[in-house]
Each structure stands twice: as structure tokens, then as C-alpha cells.
Amino acid sequence: MATTVLDAPPNMAALFAKAALTARGRGGDLPETRLARTGVAVDPAEVAAYARVCRFPFADTLPATYPHMLTFPLQMALMSDRSFPLALPGLVHVRNTVDLLRPIGLGEQLDLEVWAERFARHRSGATVDLCASVSADGAEVWRSRSTYLARGAKAPEGAPEADVDVEVGELPPGTITWRIPDDAGRRYAKVSGDVNPIHLSGLTAKAFGFKRAIAHGMWVKARVLAAVENRLPEAFTVDVAFRKPLFLPSTVTLATVERDGGWDAAVRNAKTGTDHLLATIRPL
Amino acid sequence: MATTRQAAIVGGNRIPFARSNSRYAQASNQDMLTATLDGLVARFGLQGQQVGEVVAGAVLKHARDFNLTRESVLGSKLDPSTPAYDVQQACGTGLEAAILVANKIALGQIESGIAGGVDTTSDAPLAVGEDLRRILISLNSAKTLQERLKAIAKIRPGMIAPEIPRNAEPRTGLAMGEHAQLTAHEWEIGREEQDELTVRSHQNMAAAYDRGFFDDLVTPFLGLSRDQNLRPDSSLEKLAKLKPVFGKALPEGAEATMTAGNSTPLTDGASAVLLASDEWAAEHNLPVLAHLVDAQTAAVDYVHRGEGLLMAPVYAVPRMLARNGLTLQDFDFYEIHEAFASTVLATMKAWEDPAYCKEKLGLDAPLGAIDRSKLNVYGSSLAAGHPFAATGGRIVASLAKTLHEAGPGKRGLISICAAGGQGVVAILES
Numbered sequence: 001m002a003t004t005v006l007d008a009p010p011n012m013a014a015l016f017a018k019a020a021l022t023a024r025g026r027g028g029d030l031p032e033t034r035l036a037r038t039g040v041a042v043d044p045a046e047v048a049a050y051a052r053v054c055r056f057p058f059a060d061t062l063p064a065t066y067p068h069m070l071t072f073p074l075q076m077a078l079m080s081d082r083s084f085p086l087a088l089p090g091l092v093h094v095r096n097t098v099d100l101l102r103p104i105g106l107g108e109q110l111d112l113e114v115w116a117e118r119f120a121r122h123r124s125g126a127t128v129d130l131c132a133s134v135s136a137d138g139a140e141v142w143r144s145r146s147t148y149l150a151r152g153a154k155a156p157e158g159a160p161e162a163d164v165d166v167e168v169g170e171l172p173p174g175t176i177t178w179r180i181p182d183d184a185g186r187r188y189a190k191v192s193g194d195v196n197p198i199h200l201s202g203l204t205a206k207a208f209g210f211k212r213a214i215a216h217g218m219w220v221k222a223r224v225l226a227a228v229e230n231r232l233p234e235a236f237t238v239d240v241a242f243r244k245p246l247f248l249p250s251t252v253t254l255a256t257v258e259r260d261g262g263w264d265a266a267v268r269n270a271k272t273g274t275d276h277l278l279a280t281i282r283p284l
Numbered sequence: 285m286a287t288t289r290q291a292a293i294v295g296g297n298r299i300p301f302a303r304s305n306s307r308y309a310q311a312s313n314q315d316m317l318t319a320t321l322d323g324l325v326a327r328f329g330l331q332g333q334q335v336g337e338v339v340a341g342a343v344l345k346h347a348r349d350f351n352l353t354r355e356s357v358l359g360s361k362l363d364p365s366t367p368a369y370d371v372q373q374a375c376g377t378g379l380e381a382a383i384l385v386a387n388k389i390a391l392g393q394i395e396s397g398i399a400g401g402v403d404t405t406s407d408a409p410l411a412v413g414e415d416l417r418r419i420l421i422s423l424n425s426a427k428t429l430q431e432r433l434k435a436i437a438k439i440r441p442g443m444i445a446p447e448i449p450r451n452a453e454p455r456t457g458l459a460m461g462e463h464a465q466l467t468a469h470e471w472e473i474g475r476e477e478q479d480e481l482t483v484r485s486h487q488n489m490a491a492a493y494d495r496g497f498f499d500d501l502v503t504p505f506l507g508l509s510r511d512q513n514l515r516p517d518s519s520l521e522k523l524a525k526l527k528p529v530f531g532k533a534l535p536e537g538a539e540a541t542m543t544a545g546n547s548t549p550l551t552d553g554a555s556a557v558l559l560a561s562d563e564w565a566a567e568h569n570l571p572v573l574a575h576l577v578d579a580q581t582a583a584v585d586y587v588h589r590g591e592g593l594l595m596a597p598v599y600a601v602p603r604m605l606a607r608n609g610l611t612l613q614d615f616d617f618y619e620i621h622e623a624f625a626s627t628v629l630a631t632m633k634a635w636e637d638p639a640y641c642k643e644k645l646g647l648d649a650p651l652g653a654i655d656r657s658k659l660n661v662y663g664s665s666l667a668a669g670h671p672f673a674a675t676g677g678r679i680v681a682s683l684a685k686t687l688h689e690a691g692p693g694k695r696g697l698i699s700i701c702a703a704g705g706q707g708v709v710a711i712l713e714s
Contacts, residue, residue: 044506048310057359058315060505107507230322230359 019080019088031083054222061103071132095147122162126155166241174253215246235284290575291386296681297324298555299505301669308552316554317402323503334363336394343672376708378676386576401673402554410446465530467592468626475541478625479523489663490516513669546625551669555677573684579710580604596707597699612651617696687714
């Protein structure tokens with residue numbers, strides 16, 4: 001296993017371009033490479049912009065999903081590299097787990113490490129997990145696991161079964177209504193750097209087979225967390241399954257219920273009731 | 285209905301005050317008020333608990349913040365079933381909020397409450413100009429395309445510039461500092477005495493920070509752990525170098541004496557105070573620092589009758605003293621809000637002036653001088669800065685702690701001037 005330490009965050013737009021241009025002819029097993037950055041300081045102005053877009057308060061501690069802003073570019077670098085067996089265009093984010101082990105201060109120096117693991121068989125292809133670990137002062141403070149589905153791809157011999165479901169209990173009808181405008185993807189792209197064309201406009205989304213632009217899953221997840229952030233324990237795990245794509249614009253509802261010291265939640269289409277996101281939040 | 289009782293001040297919390305467009309530039313009023321409430325909640329173990337009421341306000345407020353305090357409570361660690369409402373009385377907001385909470389406690393309507401205030405001059409609300417606003421309203425109500433186009437056609441490029449909130453009196457068009465400079469001139473308040481008061485404010489506050497006085501009153505926020513405006517090395521020599529910034533309205537030949545040093549700068553920040561009945565405090569094993577004994581407001585006609593804009597507290601204090609059978613000298617500590625150094629000096633001079641006390645305040649004898657060593661002993665707004673609505677909470681919590689440290693039976697006077705020619709004053713007692 002080799003760990004490569006990067007001095008700066010990679011350029012996301014360039015990575016998307018590289019991934020698209022080198023999509024063909026990929027295969028094999030997951031690379032063992034890990035990518036890392038050390039002593040990363042967050043920029044309060046960037047946190048503030050992120051907080052505004054996701055409706056978090058701007059405070060002394062980072063929004064629980066914020067470290068993903070730091071680790072995702074490294075994961076992108078890993079996935080766009082030729083050694084990665086799956087083509088990035090067409091990968092669908094189907095599940096994401098974030099563990100916040102303690103509140104992270106705005107001024108803390110963070111060490112990041114990302115890697116890929118668990119190449120798994122799925123009924124419609126294969127899944128892979130992009131993992132991240134964030135440490136401060138030598139102790140892990142945050143970790144995440146993003147499961148991506150590659151339709152039609154084949155996992156290697158002997159691969160385990162994919163694990164993409166999140167079980168939520170019964171939920172009341174959602175009373176929280178979000179009108180999500182058609183520029184929601186562009187707004188989140190601006191603060192996250194996730195300029196995947198499927199989120200940016202109807203035209204660019206069509207090029208990748210979607211009828212309209214779709215909202216970033218991690219943005220929807222962040223908004224769910226923001227809705228309950230002041231009623232969470234200091235350390236918790238938030239596990240979400242991304243179900244049907246949330247097309248822009250849309251009106252959705254958020255249903256929440258307190259359960260087992262945490263929350264169950266669902267984001268559903270206001271008209272059709274289709275599940276976009278199912279979430280469980282539990283204390284750690 | 286129960287007889288009245290005195291509300292106890294249990295403690296307070298504030299974030300350090302930041303200079304405008306600096307550390308808190310990205311923080312909204314709601315962000316700051318929520319963080320301040322959560323700091324108070326953490327300090328007094330109120331997580332998930334309901335208090336009787338939360339009352340707070342902001343002077344500069346966005347239209348979206350119509351329910352600022354309730355929204356902040358909903359985003360805080362307090363029980364979401366805690367009621368809240370907004371108040372606004374310019375720079376008197378924070379103290380007025382504390383009076384309102386104290387009065388409900390005094391009447392037995394609530395057992396506990398939080399009073400607060402917040403202001404940002406960085407994340408300030410911008411409004412469209414009045415002409416454009418009217419066009420946009422007619423555009424919104426237009427039913428046909430023709431009506432809409434007609435409305436749009438009225439828009440002129442010059443209307444696009446936003447209206448920035450100004451620290452000016454709507455009825456006189458003069459900035460508050462210009463009004464204060466007129467008062468300073470009228471009362472012959474010299475440059476040097478203003479600078480001296482300023483230096484003392486900085487030195488007093490720096491010393492208080494150094495000895496840990498603010499450790500249980502201030503929670504660091506966004507990397508600030510002390511008020512950003514505080515200059516421990518402030519000196520008369522440095523202040524003497526500053527050029528006057530007000531004086532446009534002065535008569536020909538009059539000396540402008542007010543500088544950026546002896547006037548409070550624009551500041552961002554928030555404060556909150558926990559008040560309760562003695563019983564509630566005892567049940568929660570919380571201290572009683574002081575009681576809010578009485579309060580008074582007053583207002584002056586600075587528009588037509590030539591009174592100074594910031595002179596209303598001068599009128600409020602004798603009314604409150606008379607009601608309580610006290611003299612101005614019956615206090616161990618005085619907290620006179622330093623909107624401008626000259627305001628504090630003019631206030632004290634007016635109380636010492638026999639003619640003014642007789643003619644304007646209707647008193648047989650002047651209120652007299654106060655012992656300067658008891659004035660703003662841990663600094664005030666010149667050092668800390670003055671996020672308008674947050675100043676009252678800063679002063680109430682600091683004075684309550686000062687009185688508590690001094691021992692039982694100590695008395696403190698708070699005097700705060702406010703825009704619109706208003707004043708809010710109060711008596712605390714340990």
C-alpha cells in the first residue's frame with residue numbers, strides 16, 4: 001500500500017475532464033494507493049459560503065458534512081486516475097455514511113486520507129466504496145464512506161455482495177417543504193467544487209443520460225443534517241441512501257422522527273412521494 | 285396575582301465584539317445570536333431545557349429576520365418549546381430586553397428568561413431605493429404583460445444603487461456622531477478629557493481581561509477571544525494624533541474634538557443574559573449575581589427643542605432615583621455607555637450643572653458629581669466596541685458580576701443612550 005501526500009487540493013474541473021477522456025478501457029482491481037494531505041486549514045469564508053448554501057449556521061465548529069469538501073477532491077483524484085477500474089462518468093452515488101467523532105473546530109489543522117475499498121457485486125453492476133479519514137492531533141475525528149454504483153460493471157471474482165440499503169422506521173408525513181430551484185446544482189458546485197456536469201444544467205445533464213439536472217446527493221444530505229443540527233449529540237453517525245434522483249427544479253418534503261437517541265429522516269418528492277433520500281442519524 | 289419580586293441576574297455570555305467587515309463578516313445576526321445563546325446554555329447547563337421567554341433584538345435587521353429571536357431559539361440547544369420575541373429600541377435594545385424579562389419575572393409570569401441582543405454592520409441589510417421599491421411592488425401586482433412592461437419601463441439606471449443603512453437620524457439627516465459633536469461643543473467638552481476617558485476605558489478593559497474577569501462572561505467565536513477593538517497600549521499620545529471625524533454641523537470656528545479613537549467604531553457581536561426568580565436559580569443550583577431593582581426610560585426632543593440627541597439618560601436617571609429614594613452618589617459602580625467619550629462627559633457635566641438641573645430636569649439642586657473611580661471600572665464601549673443591540677447585555681452581565689464580586693448590598697447604575705433621542709437606565713443591586 002502506497003500513500004501519496006499532495007501539497008494542495010487537486011483541480012476538480014481538470015479531474016472531471018481527465019476522467020471523461022480516459023473513461024474507456026478501464027478494468028482490473030481497485031488500486032491500493034492512498035492519497036493524503038496534512039496540516040490542512042479550512043478557510044472560514046469557504047465554510048461560511050458552504051453553510052449558507054446548505055442552511056447550516058456559521059459557527060465555531062464545522063458542519064458535520066464539511067470535511068467531505070476537503071476529502072472529495074482527493075477521492076476524485078483517485079477515481080480519475082487510470083489505475084481506477086471504473087469509469088467516473090456514469091458512477092452513481094448510492095450511499096454515504098459520515099461519522100463525526102467529535103465537533104471539529106474551525107481553526108483546527110486537519111490530516112486527510114482517502115482510499116478505495118470493497119469492490120462489490122450489485123444486481124445491476126458493481127459498487128465501490130470511497131473512504132476518507134480525517135484526523136486532528138493524531139486522532140481520528142471524522143470518517144466517511146461513499147458507495148458508488150457502476151451500472152453494467154463487473155466486480156472481480158469472489159467479490160462480496162453490495163450493501164447499499166439504509167433502513168428507516170415509520171415516518172410521519174413531511175411538513176418541512178423545500179422548493180429547490182433549478183440553480184441548486186450550480187450553487188452547490190460553486191462551494192463544493194463538484195462540477196459534475198449532471199448537476200449543472202439540463203443540457204449538460206442530458207449529455208450524460210439524465211432528462212434534467214439533478215441535485216447533488218451530498219447537498220441534500222447536508223440540508224437534512226442542517227435541519228436537525230442543533231439537536232444532535234456531539235458524536236454521531238449519519239447514514240443515507242440516495243434513492244431516486246432529485247431532478248431540478250423540484251419541491252420536496254423532509255420527514256423527521258426522533259429515534260434511538262437520533263433521527264430517522266426521508267426526503268421525498270412533494271407530489272409523487274418518491275423517496276429521494278433515506279437517512280438514519282445515531283449517536284456514537 | 286402575586287406581589288412583585290425582584291428578578292435575579294444569574295449570569296451572562298457574549299461573543300467577543302469584532303470590528304466591522306472583519307472576523308465576523310460572514311456571520312449573520314442569527315448565527316451570532318444562536319452561538320451566544322448556545323454559549324449561555326452551555327455555561328448554565330440549560331441543554332434541552334425550556335426557559336420562560338427569550339427576548340432579544342437587533343437594530344440593523346434584514347426583512348427575513350422578522351422573527352430573529354425565535355428562529356435563533358429554534359436553532360439553539362434550548363428546548364424548541366421556549367417562546368421568544370424581538371424588541372428594538374436602538375442602542376437601548378439589550379437593556380430594554382433585560383427590563384422586559386425582569387418585569388415578567390417580577391410579576392410571576394415567568395420564572396426564568398434570557399435577554400439578548402445582536403448586531404452586525406458587516407452583514408447589513410441593503411434595501412433598494414424608494415423609487416425602485418415602489419416600481420417592484422407595482423410589478424409584482426401587475427396582472428398583464430403590458431402592465432409589467434409598463435412598470436419595468438419606469439426603472440432608471442440610477443435607481444439600481446442600494447440604500448445602505450446609515451448611522452444617521454432620519455429627522456435631522458445628521459449622523460449620530462455629528463449630533464454628539466454638537467453636544468460636546470455645547471457642554472464645552474474638550475479633546476483631551478475625551479481622550480483621557482478613552483485611554484482609561486481601554487486600560488480598564490485590558491486589565492479586566494488579564495485578570496480573567498471576562499472568563500465566564502465571554503465565549504470565543506470565529507477565532508476571536510477578546511474584543512478586537514481593544515487596545516491595551518492605547519495612550520494619550522497616540523489618540524492625540526487622530527484627526528477629528530465629525531464637526532460638519534458645528535458653528536464657524538468651533539473646534540471639532542471627536543475622533544475615531546474617542547468614538548465607538550462600528551462593531552459586530554452579540555450578548556445574552558440569564559435572568560430568573562431567586563427560587564428558580566436555587567432549584568437549578570445557579571448563583572444570583574445581582575437583582576434588577578428598577579428601570580426607567582426617557583426621551584428628548586432633539587429635533588425642535590435643541591436638546592442633545594444622546595441626553596435622554598440625563599432625564600431618566602433623576603426620575604428613577606426619586607422613585608427609589610436614592611441620590612446619584614448612592615452607587616458603588618456606574619456604567620455609562622460610551623457611545624462617544626464626549627457623551628459620558630456631557631452626561632456627568634449636565635448632572636453637575638445647577639441651572640440645567642433646575643431648568644431642564646426640574647430639580648431643586650443638581651444631582652452632583654460622581655466618583656470617577658467608580659465609573660466603567662472594567663471598560664466600556666470605547667474599548668469593547670458597540671454592536672448596538674448587544675451593548676445592554678454586555679453591561680448588565682458585567683455589572684452584575686462586578687457587584688457580586690464586591691459583596692452583598694452593592695449598588696450599580698446603568699445609563700444607555702439611544703438613537704431617536706432616547707435613554708434607558710436601570711439599577712442593579714447585589
